[in-house]
Amino acid sequence: MNALLDALRAAVGEANVLTPDQQDLIAFEQDWRQRARGRALAVVRPGSTNEVAAVVRACAEAGVSVVPQGGNTGLVVGSVPDESGRQVVISLRRMQAVRSLDAANLTLTVEAGCVLQAVQQAAEEAGLLFPLSLAAEGSCTIGGNLATNAGGTQVVRYGNARDLCLGLEVVTPQGEVWNGLTGLRKDNTGYDLRNLFVGSEGTLGIITAATLKLYPQPAARLTAWAAVPSLEAAVGLLGLAHQQLGPGLTGFEVMGQFALSLVDKHFPQLRVPLWKDTPYCVLLENSDSEDEDHARHQFERLLEAALESGLVTDAVVAESLAQAQALWHIRESISLAQSQEGLNIKHDISLPVSRIPAFCAETDALLQREIPGVRLVNFGHLGDGNLHYNVQAPEGGDAAAFLREQEGRVNELVFDAVRRYHGSISAEHGVGSLKVGHLVHHKDPVALSLMRSIKRALDPQHLMNPGRVIEP
Incomplete structure (x- = not known):
């Protein structure tokens, strides 16, 4: 691995290759909810798209898998390394440039490491609006938002992150750069690669920049x-x-x-x-x-x-x-209040709006019957059918033991109910590693087969964020 580390240092500079023998990497190795901590071979912090491409090429030549990471605010353990100590985390945080703003075209092109709040401010300074808004906007990055197809509080009018993106720049698993930073609203020239990468959680390539839709500020x-x-x-x-x-x-x-x-x-x-x-x-x-x-x-x-x-x-x-x-x-x-109360089981589900009352009535009763004392933290974006249907341990109980003993059963009950009501087990948080094992039971088998085919075609070495979204 020394040869790989030398190649990474040559690509991004010695100061931007962090290794566990030099410093504590917990900020990159542990997810926001503290559900998992992995061990990285190294954390690499490229400052440009060309540097990202060089890092990916070096890792591909060495047969070492990579984990793209933005603000590391995800909720499904999709942006931290596994426990092998053999993965390279590629942090995009240094790539924060606003490349261009076209007021007449209502578009803004930014690099993937731009914090969402900074993107909002860049639009506001031009008298315009970038409407994606969520609780983590002060620390999440636009690359992560697009990689997970984030939702937030204004989806009912403006749509998810996917709907707010016109073009992407992506580094492929082979270290090539696809420049798709078009500001076009109409481009009917073949497969929609942009939508393929949005929501792929770094398993097909690494988003390095995006051209985003802007809107007039409301009066x-x-x-x-x-x-x-x-x-x-x-x-x-x-x-x-x-x-x-x-x-x-x-x-x-x-x-x-x-x-x-x-x-x-x-x-x-x-x-x-x-x-x-x-x-x-x-x-x-x-x-x-x-x-x-x-x-x-x-x-x-x-x-x-x-x-x-x-x-x-x-x-x-x-x-x-x-x-x-x-x-x-x-x-x-x-x-945050739920975290203060203690460990909990989170669900990010979507359902037809008309079926949400019946779903909650049935599933609330089911959980309370099967697990006496369980407390339900139900909230979310009713306007687009997205509920955060979370489960808190019984009051006064051992929350850690509750998670160990009951999480599998709770997920089974909730996800089976979601399927009965024709919903989805992930609305805006993504699949990550927490839900990857559930897709085989809750995703159409033809869809899974197509997803595996795409993964094999684009990432034949299976080096891009393995173990997330889709199993081989």
């Missing part, structure tokens, strides 16, 4: 928080919001009472509204192209109709940007 943006008596009422409110707000509806989040109780318990300074007397709360965002008065009138009309029909029992509308940010901060703090 006004208003946020409301509503208490609803049931999930059925939340679905009814979503339909009413679509009717009355149209494309102005940019966010629609649902939060269960227990999920909000954890925020109230661990972050009491956030002052969670309306949660104590209702099973669910909903957070809505209305982005208006006219002005704030028009947006507020639309919101008030919507909430009045919802109150009259019993879809909403109480509601508050943010009176300022600071109040709106405070409401969103409550929603984004649920995962």
Whole structure:
């Protein structure tokens, strides 16, 4: 391996090849949830696409597998090395350049290591909007967002990361560079390679840059928080919001009472509204192209109709940007509050919106019957059918023992229910290594065969992030 390390140092400089005998690599070797820690042969930090290509070529010649890594904020253990000590982690964090912004074409081209928040700011400084938004936006990178096809809170209007990407630059498993950084919205010249790499989690190649869609900034943006008596009422409110707000509806989040109780318990300074007397709360965002008065009138009309029909029992509308940010901060703090409460089992599922109430009623009852005392942390992006249907250990119990003894059973019950309701076991977090073994039971066998064929064709040495997304 010394020859490989020498080649890596020649490619990126000695200071950018980190080895375990020199320093602690825990920041690169352990996933964000601390579910797994691997051991890397080395962590390499290239500063350009050509350097990424040189690193991949060196690893391919040595027969050493690579693990691409962005902000390492993923939730499915897909961006850390295994325990062999023979994998090279390729960190894209040094590649943070904004290469170009075309205001007339409404596009922005950035390198993969750009933090999502920096991408948003670059767009905002030009008077434009990049709408991808999620809780980890201060540390996740655009390359990781695209590699996992991240979702977030504005999918209901703007779509997932895939829908916000027009072109990619990718280093292939052979160390070649595909320059597909087109800003074209129409290009009907064959297979859509961009969509092949988006969502592939580094198993087919390494995204090094992307051309992204921008939008005009809305003239006004208003946020409301509503208490609803049931999930059925939340679905009814979503339909009413679509009717009355149209494309102005940019966010629609649902939060269960227990999920909000954890925020109230661990972050009491956030002052969670309306949660104590209702099973669910909903957070809505209305982005208006006219002005704030028009947006507020639309919101008030919507909430009045919802109150009259019993879809909403109480509601508050943010009176300022600071109040709106405070409401969103409550929603984004649920995962942190759940971590404060202890180890838990996370699920990132998607279902037809119409079937979500029945799914939750059946699966809640099933889990509580099979595992007495289990606590359900149910929240997510109801507007696009994505639930974070998480399971907390019984109060006062040994959470670590709960995970060891019950995680397999909980996953089996939840994933089987997802299949019965024609959903997906991964909506926006990806597959990583945590869910790879479940795909054989929950993915169409023809689809799996096609995926394996693509993997073999593009990565015949099986060196790109092995053990993730698809098994050989």
